[in-house]
Amino acid sequence: MGQKLRGHTLPAEAACRDSMIDIGRDESVLILIKHCQDMKQQETRLRLITLILLLTCMALLIYTTSSGLRQHEESGSRGQGSAVEQRAPYSRQETLFPEDKQTRLRIHLRPPSPTNKTKMSDGQYFEWDVDFGKYYNEKTRAIVIPASGIYFVYVRITLSCHGEETQNLQLFSLRLRCWNERYTKQRQLTDAKDDVECTQDRSKSVFVGQLFDLNEGDHLSVWIEKGYKLIKTSSFGAFLV
Missing domain, CATH: 1.20.5 (Single alpha-helices involved in coiled-coils or other helix-helix interfaces)
Structure with missing residues (x-):
């Protein structure tokens, strides 16, 4: 098994x-x-x-x-x-300052030379000669605005007695006026008034300067209301800001 x-x-x-x-x-x-x-x-x-x-x-x-x-x-x-x-x-x-393109105003005026100076008296527009710049119209004795914009316009005048005044206190007054051929109405932009004491040999300056919104073709002129014989030196100008 x-x-x-x-x-x-x-x-x-x-x-x-x-x-x-x-x-x-x-x-x-x-x-x-x-x-x-x-x-x-x-x-x-x-x-x-x-x-x-x-x-x-x-x-x-x-x-x-x-x-x-x-x-x-x-x-x-x-x-x-x-x-x-x-x-x-x-x-x-x-x-x-594109003066050549005649689009911007920069002008400064001075009193005319004795040879160019005409007979002036109170109640007339002041006459100027161009120191520099353009756009002065000799016929209207005005600065002509070439383009609309904001301009600074100034007038500076020195007053002095010349010994010909018969009164001690002499008054002076001017007006800055504006007119345009498109409008018949004349505008007064601003004015200035002062006086000179002629008992002493003194001089006084009158200055007017302000910004104005002017239009193309506006004519700016200085109107001598009173005291033209007191003007010793002066200047007038404007420029676009």
Whole structure:
């Protein structure tokens, strides 16, 4: 009995051992396949990392090149800008004082020379000679406004007794008047009054200066109401602000 059992047991043990060998071989194949898959994944990762590095290097190269070109262009534009800035004061000056274009008023008048001076008395418009500027009408004895705008108009007169006055207290009065060919009505912009004590050798200054909103074609004149003989020096002018 014992021998029969052992005879039956040996073939069973061999079959089991063979099956274990087959299982071991299958596991080896699975491990090899898994190893190959891992190698492929690592290779894919390496290729992806390499591609990212190449793209990064290309981006850095493009950025560096564009930055250099931008700096070169900015330096060139700054050079041109400095040249423009150097020309800017002249451009601004031409814009602020375009006398040649006859669009801006800057004029200063002084009393006429003895050779050009006509007989004057109270109740007349004061006569002037041009010190600098344009737009003075000798016939109307007026400054002509070339364009509408805000103007500063001034009149300065120094009064003094000349020894011909018979009274001690001498009165002086002037009016700054404006008229336009488009309108028939004459306007009085402002006036000034003062007096001079002739018992002593004294001088007195009368100054009128004010901003006015004037229209194109306005004529500005100084009307001497009283005291013309007291005028020692005088000036009259206007400019656009």
